Amino acid sequence: MHNFDFKKPSSVTELTAMMTSYGRDARLLAGGTDLIVGMRSGNLRPAVVIDAKKIPTMVEIQLEKDGLTLGAATSCRRIWENRQVADIYPALIDSASLIGGTSIQGRASIGGNLCNASPSADSVPTLIVMRAVATIVSSRGTRTLPVQDFCLGPRKNVLADDELLLQLHFPPPPKHSGGAFNRFIPRNEMDIAVVNAAAEVELDSSHTRFVDVRIAIGAIAPTPLFVSEAGNAIKNKPVNRKTIDHAGDVAMACAKPISDLRGTADQRRDLTRIMTIRALEMAVRRAGGTVTDD
Amino acid sequence: MNRIWIPAHLQHFTNGSERVEISGSNIRQVIRALDNKYPGLGEQLREGDMLTPGMTVAINGSVDHLGLYATLDEDSEIHFIPAIEGG
Amino acid sequence: MKHAEGQVDFKVIGTTPERPDGIEKVTGRARFADDIHLPRMLFGKILRSPHAHAIIKDIDTSKARALPGVHGVLTGGDFPQLESTVIPHGGASTIDIRDLAENCIARDKTLYDGHAVAAAVADNYHIAEQALELIEVDYEILEPVLEIEDALKDDAPVLHETFSPGRFILQTEKSHSNAGSFKLKLGDADRAFQNADHVLEENFQTRCLHQGYIEPHSVTVEWSHNDIMSVWTSTQGHFAIREQLAFILGHPLNKVKVTPMEIGGGFGGKDQVYIEPIAAMFAKKTGRPVKIAMSRADMLRGTGPSPGANIRVKLAAKKDGTLLGADLTLAYEAGAYPGGPVTSAALQATARYNIPDQQILGHDVLLNKPKMKQYRAPGGLPVNFAMESMLDILARKLELDPLELRLTNAMVTGDRMITGIPCQKIGGKELLKAVQTHPHFTSPLTGRNPGRGLAYAMWFGAGMTSSAVLTANPDGSVKLSVGTPDLSGTRMTLAMQAAETLGIPVSSISVSIPDTDSIAFSFMAVGSRTTHSTGLAVYDAAQQLLRQMTERAALYWDVDETDVTFSDGVFNHQKDSTLTLTFTEMAHLLEKLGGPITVQSSVTPKSNGAQLTAHLVDIDVDTETGKIEIQRYTAFQDVGKAIHPDYVSGQMQGGVAQGVGWALSEAYQYDEAGHLLNTTLLDYRMPTSLDLPDIETVILETPNPNHPFGVRGVGESSIMPPAGALANALYDAVGIRMTALPMTPGAVLEKLKKKQRGS
Amino acid sequence: MTDYTTRITTVINGQEETFFCEPRESLLEILRDRLQLTGTKEGCNDGNCGACTVILDGVSVNSCCVLGVEAENASIETIEGLADGDSLHPLQQAFIRETALQCGYCTPGLIMAAKDLLAHEPLPSNERIRLWLANNLCRCTGYTRIIKAVAQAAKELHQKP
Numbered sequence A: 001m002h003n004f005d006f007k008k009p010s011s012v013t014e015l016t017a018m019m020t021s022y023g024r025d026a027r028l029l030a031g032g033t034d035l036i037v038g039m040r041s042g043n044l045r046p047a048v049v050i051d052a053k054k055i056p057t058m059v060e061i062q063l064e065k066d067g068l069t070l071g072a073a074t075s076c077r078r079i080w081e082n083r084q085v086a087d088i089y090p091a092l093i094d095s096a097s098l099i100g101g102t103s104i105q106g107r108a109s110i111g112g113n114l115c116n117a118s119p120s121a122d123s124v125p126t127l128i129v130m131r132a133v134a135t136i137v138s139s140r141g142t143r144t145l146p147v148q149d150f151c152l153g154p155r156k157n158v159l160a161d162d163e164l165l166l167q168l169h170f171p172p173p174p175k176h177s178g179g180a181f182n183r184f185i186p187r188n189e190m191d192i193a194v195v196n197a198a199a200e201v202e203l204d205s206s207h208t209r210f211v212d213v214r215i216a217i218g219a220i221a222p223t224p225l226f227v228s229e230a231g232n233a234i235k236n237k238p239v240n241r242k243t244i245d246h247a248g249d250v251a252m253a254c255a256k257p258i259s260d261l262r263g264t265a266d267q268r269r270d271l272t273r274i275m276t277i278r279a280l281e282m283a284v285r286r287a288g289g290t291v292t293d294d
Numbered sequence B: 001m002n003r004i005w006i007p008a009h010l011q012h013f014t015n016g017s018e019r020v021e022i023s024g025s026n027i028r029q030v031i032r033a034l035d036n037k038y039p040g041l042g043e044q045l046r047e048g049d050m051l052t053p054g055m056t057v058a059i060n061g062s063v064d065h066l067g068l069y070a071t072l073d074e075d076s077e078i079h080f081i082p083a084i085e086g087g
Numbered sequence C: 001m002k003h004a005e006g007q008v009d010f011k012v013i014g015t016t017p018e019r020p021d022g023i024e025k026v027t028g029r030a031r032f033a034d035d036i037h038l039p040r041m042l043f044g045k046i047l048r049s050p051h052a053h054a055i056i057k058d059i060d061t062s063k064a065r066a067l068p069g070v071h072g073v074l075t076g077g078d079f080p081q082l083e084s085t086v087i088p089h090g091g092a093s094t095i096d097i098r099d100l101a102e103n104c105i106a107r108d109k110t111l112y113d114g115h116a117v118a119a120a121v122a123d124n125y126h127i128a129e130q131a132l133e134l135i136e137v138d139y140e141i142l143e144p145v146l147e148i149e150d151a152l153k154d155d156a157p158v159l160h161e162t163f164s165p166g167r168f169i170l171q172t173e174k175s176h177s178n179a180g181s182f183k184l185k186l187g188d189a190d191r192a193f194q195n196a197d198h199v200l201e202e203n204f205q206t207r208c209l210h211q212g213y214i215e216p217h218s219v220t221v222e223w224s225h226n227d228i229m230s231v232w233t234s235t236q237g238h239f240a241i242r243e244q245l246a247f248i249l250g251h252p253l254n255k256v257k258v259t260p261m262e263i264g265g266g267f268g269g270k271d272q273v274y275i276e277p278i279a280a281m282f283a284k285k286t287g288r289p290v291k292i293a294m295s296r297a298d299m300l301r302g303t304g305p306s307p308g309a310n311i312r313v314k315l316a317a318k319k320d321g322t323l324l325g326a327d328l329t330l331a332y333e334a335g336a337y338p339g340g341p342v343t344s345a346a347l348q349a350t351a352r353y354n355i356p357d358q359q360i361l362g363h364d365v366l367l368n369k370p371k372m373k374q375y376r377a378p379g380g381l382p383v384n385f386a387m388e389s390m391l392d393i394l395a396r397k398l399e400l401d402p403l404e405l406r407l408t409n410a411m412v413t414g415d416r417m418i419t420g421i422p423c424q425k426i427g428g429k430e431l432l433k434a435v436q437t438h439p440h441f442t443s444p445l446t447g448r449n450p451g452r453g454l455a456y457a458m459w460f461g462a463g464m465t466s467s468a469v470l471t472a473n474p475d476g477s478v479k480l481s482v483g484t485p486d487l488s489g490t491r492m493t494l495a496m497q498a499a500e501t502l503g504i505p506v507s508s509i510s511v512s513i514p515d516t517d518s519i520a521f522s523f524m525a526v527g528s529r530t531t532h533s534t535g536l537a538v539y540d541a542a543q544q545l546l547r548q549m550t551e552r553a554a555l556y557w558d559v560d561e562t563d564v565t566f567s568d569g570v571f572n573h574q575k576d577s578t579l580t581l582t583f584t585e586m587a588h589l590l591e592k593l594g595g596p597i598t599v600q601s602s603v604t605p606k607s608n609g610a611q612l613t614a615h616l617v618d619i620d621v622d623t624e625t626g627k628i629e630i631q632r633y634t635a636f637q638d639v640g641k642a643i644h645p646d647y648v649s650g651q652m653q654g655g656v657a658q659g660v661g662w663a664l665s666e667a668y669q670y671d672e673a674g675h676l677l678n679t680t681l682l683d684y685r686m687p688t689s690l691d692l693p694d695i696e697t698v699i700l701e702t703p704n705p706n707h708p709f710g711v712r713g714v715g716e717s718s719i720m721p722p723a724g725a726l727a728n729a730l731y732d733a734v735g736i737r738m739t740a741l742p743m744t745p746g747a748v749l750e751k752l753k754k755k756q757r758g759s
Numbered sequence D: 001m002t003d004y005t006t007r008i009t010t011v012i013n014g015q016e017e018t019f020f021c022e023p024r025e026s027l028l029e030i031l032r033d034r035l036q037l038t039g040t041k042e043g044c045n046d047g048n049c050g051a052c053t054v055i056l057d058g059v060s061v062n063s064c065c066v067l068g069v070e071a072e073n074a075s076i077e078t079i080e081g082l083a084d085g086d087s088l089h090p091l092q093q094a095f096i097r098e099t100a101l102q103c104g105y106c107t108p109g110l111i112m113a114a115k116d117l118l119a120h121e122p123l124p125s126n127e128r129i130r131l132w133l134a135n136n137l138c139r140c141t142g143y144t145r146i147i148k149a150v151a152q153a154a155k156e157l158h159q160k161p
Helices: A012-025 A035-040 A076-080 A083-088 A090-096 A110-116 A124-129 A228-233 A241-254 A265-286 B027-037 B041-045 C022-026 C062-066 C097-104 C125-133 C189-195 C238-249 C276-286 C296-302 C342-349 C380-397 C402-409 C428-436 C490-502 C530-557 C583-593 C645-664 C721-734 C745-758 D027-034 D090-097 D107-120 D126-135 D144-159
Strands: A005-007 A026-029 A048-051 A061-064 A067-071 A133-138 A141-146 A151-153 A164-170 A177-184 A195-203 A210-218 B002-005 B019-022 B055-059 B077-082 C042-048 C054-060 C070-075 C086-089 C093-096 C116-122 C136-141 C173-176 C179-186 C198-206 C218-223 C229-233 C256-260 C290-293 C309-317 C323-335 C357-366 C450-462 C466-472 C478-482 C509-512 C564-567 C570-573 C580-582 C597-603 C607-622 C627-638 C695-700 D006-012 D015-021 D053-056 D059-062 D075-077
Touching: A012 A026, A012 A048, A012 A133, A012 A164, A026 A035, A061 A083, A067 A110, A076 A083, A076 A090, A083 A090, A090 A110, A090 A124, A090 A177, A090 A195, A110 A124, A110 A164, A124 A177, A124 A195, A124 A210, A177 A265, A195 A265, A210 A228, A210 A241, A210 A265, A228 A241, A241 A265, A265 C745, B002 B027, B019 B027, B027 B041, B077 C179, C022 D090, C022 D107, C042 C125, C042 C276, C042 C296, C054 C116, C062 C070, C062 C125, C070 C125, C070 C276, C086 C238, C093 C097, C097 C238, C097 C276, C116 C125, C116 C276, C173 C357, C179 C323, C179 C342, C189 C309, C189 C323, C189 C357, C198 C380, C218 C276, C229 C238, C229 C276, C238 C256, C238 C276, C276 C290, C309 C380, C323 C342, C323 C380, C342 C357, C342 C380, C342 C450, C380 C402, C380 C450, C380 C645, C380 C721, C402 C428, C402 C450, C428 C450, C428 C607, C428 C627, C428 C695, C450 C721, C466 C530, C478 C490, C478 C530, C490 C509, C490 C530, C530 C564, C530 C570, C530 C583, C530 C597, C530 C607, C570 C583, C580 C583, C607 C721, C627 C645, C627 C721, C627 C745, C645 C695, C645 C721, C645 D144, C721 C745, D015 D027, D027 D053, D053 D107, D059 D107, D090 D107, D090 D144, D107 D126, D107 D144, D126 D144
Parallel strands: A005 A048, A026 A048, B002 B077, C042 C290, C229 C256, C323 C357, C478 C509, C627 C695, D006 D075
Antiparallel strands: A061 A067, A067 A164, A133 A141, A133 A164, A177 A195, A195 A210, B002 B019, B055 B077, C042 C116, C054 C136, C070 C116, C086 C093, C173 C179, C179 C357, C198 C309, C218 C229, C218 C290, C309 C323, C450 C607, C466 C478, C466 C597, C564 C570, C570 C580, C607 C627, D006 D015, D053 D059, D053 D075
């Protein structure tokens, strides 16, 4: 591996100042599970590596009335170990407990997963359907952005050279709602998703009709895709097999997958439908609904 | 007596016989005796101080890598296992 | 002397003592190859070709040499230019020493993606890696050959203008510009096909894959002033490494000392040099110890793998299912150099069934992939998958129970195999009946799309030379040294055989595996041979030890030697019952009677007896994704005699796990230019703990008449049946017949969709 | 050339350790090459095999994916610190007793991962053990005996006063 300077700022101000002075020569270290591997393979060669984990804001989990705020460097494991978060945001736990295996989750962060901007990132579809908002800071100031607009392409995100992702904020889930994430991998663990899907549903008070549906799919486009068409297509429709299948069909029609070593475009199209349906089924169950056959 | 299995492509030397009986206490002796009985066969099985390239010998069911120098207990079953002709 | 036939009262054999290496391994103290740290040690790294087939026009290493911290750079030209010379490789096979040397570091041409072209040695690995980035190689890229069918074409690009055809057990002859071939024949296959009620024919395909040991290759070499080369490495055969190093570097055998470290898995992949000659050359040139360790990508690109194969099977059968004839063509990848395991595949392809008329044509096919290596039952799985699928196809066509069909055709002792050689003593029908009467066989299937599959396999492991040294110490302890590295617990299984013979507890024996200077020549730990063949050497040494101790007892008692006998651990006088000495008591007297006794034995058995295995698997299929979920798995194996039943069962479970990986998820993926795409354990998918169920094992014991305790080889055969069993279960579940491996979810889904469209 | 060397103080298996390293050196390299704690193994160097698993501040991690410089003031547990003198940890005993190892190369990583599991979930189901250990590849055993060993050690630890 090439050599580099290692910095450990203890405040956001110190961190943003470093980002301003080093810009694209610097890389932020959160869990390191992508960065260190990338540097070792020679794909990433930052002159400066900045460890963000000593800054309290970067690793805090704050659950308040207005929702959940996660420091961008918070490890997946700290998220899934948090019972309160698990109760309120089960889809987030689905993602946090599926990225890599246990010893990856001890380090890997949701923020890092998002910044890495991989089309198959296991947290991003979940963040999108949960309406997560990214807080982006630099010494120039702070801005916020819905996560669905964060990724621009494979390994490309909206951050300017002096900017960094500070926090992710999740609004409280609406009543009668439920979220779920699932993925398809060839093995049962330790794989990159061939296709992954997250769904959040809001049902009416009788739990028999969809009020709002958000669906996002990974690994079928250059970025994790928010397929509003699929969600919109079943708004106000009854909660049954036919409706959910229809959402699956619409999602499949939106998929623009490629073939690579992890799967063919055809397989990904089929899986888009199946993973959408399965995410919706689980989300409905978590919202207190039942998928009836008629 | 040793029982020798003749490879299919060499059975014209033995008038079509798949098996012949020959005495000898090592493979070298067996090949010499075979050649006496079926002139020309020996040449197919050995080349100088080694088995013909491409030929393997099995004695009582096991391939023996001593080849020409493998010893026998006078009541052995011997198989010559050939590779195919080149080309 | 004890014989397995009728023997029931073993004292040590059949028990399950705790392994001698256990504490070292669970505390992290066990020394593996990479755990060596020598003073002033330097670290080497290898530059690998990014092209599958290219001429090396020029290499400029000047910038790399100039980097501070770099102590040397090597290219192929720095090694002795060798003539093509075929040398015996342990005895079971031969190897062209020039091929072997050029596989370690290319001279004029790179033959696969990952072929070593240069190396750098530096103060640490990071600097060595930076040096590699500064080496400039000018390549002329040639068209690669990546598929068997392309390599066999007349106009295919040629890898080698001339080559020494491979020999792995059987010899091949050059038949194509990129292949050597051989033919096996029993009776007249044409006759069988003419007389048959049913003729079936199908093609099968499997892909190249890696042995997947978790421990990377690592070697440390020190070169002394008097030209002694000391080598610490991870290997299945330190004598093989010694020979190969000596030949490649033109160094006398008695000046190469190889110490085998604890080995973190081998499975057939660790008996050949890769980085050893390079580390040795650096050690010689720098005068300092040099360590080279491979990265996982180095290993996937540059070591192993095991070949993919194209297989055609044609079977002739009677209405009642009796097999009359078989005609197989096996084309296996050899990779960049000849000598892949297609011959061992052919010898075992039809063995286990009695087929009077059969022929097999085999091709050892050169193409631009790494030199193929053995992998647990070398070549066995692909052809077993093909044959066991065919038996299932036949059973379904004739509406026969697949197990009954196998019973009808099962080979029994004395039936002739394809070589014409009669089968040694086996218990095949007994094994199949054990499957039939096991609760698993009749248990109800559960799940959405469940299915059950069966496959049956037979394998002959290797015999070859093994050596053992036994010392009886005056304190009653016994030292055992053997020349075969311990891959899985053989120190214990060998100590148990010594203890059984000597009538002492196994805890009295300590076992080590000395370096090549300190024990007589031993062939590698391969071919399921260690417990069997090294066991024979241990048994023979123990008998010698007892003879000498009997002499000493006679001396001590002042009686005639012929009156002293040894049984159940006690020396007795046949006529005077007051004269008895236990082994330990006798050992205590040794100092007075001439000192400790050391005996040595080297034996060379011809084979280690047939291993028979049958596997039964239940699956559930997710028809929406194509994913196969294994629900229950039972492995049955006839092991002759289980010395340590837990280790035997562990071997069976390990074989199943590897076979399942081969069947469902593991394969090298190449792009069109011949670049290996899956060079990490993320994308090279070996089974995780979530991909396998608890694997049940059933051990049967039909003693091997050629071993005093009845031992047969154990380790290899269990890798073979999983693919066939899973493919048959898949057909049972959803009615699709997979003829290619791996049966990934994508491939299964595609076939399911085809079936739906068809109906 | 720039000298990147940094001085790091950390606690390893209860003992304070100070070492010098470059930022590019992983915790795995530090343990093995600088501190000669070679019980922790390298299998893939990219977080996909688990052979290098150690417990960092109470959480099992792949030490190949941690920089040595990140270990400043951290508490690290490795396989070398598990036994209490000659008295093996119940997990170590169970791995030997149940033949949960063959070559033994993946064993230290598996045991450390399992220790982390049992510290947080004293009596996990077999399914839970399988999920937790899915990060740790073993090529020899087929896992059956490993799962059994961990389950048995859990029981034993749970029954201890």
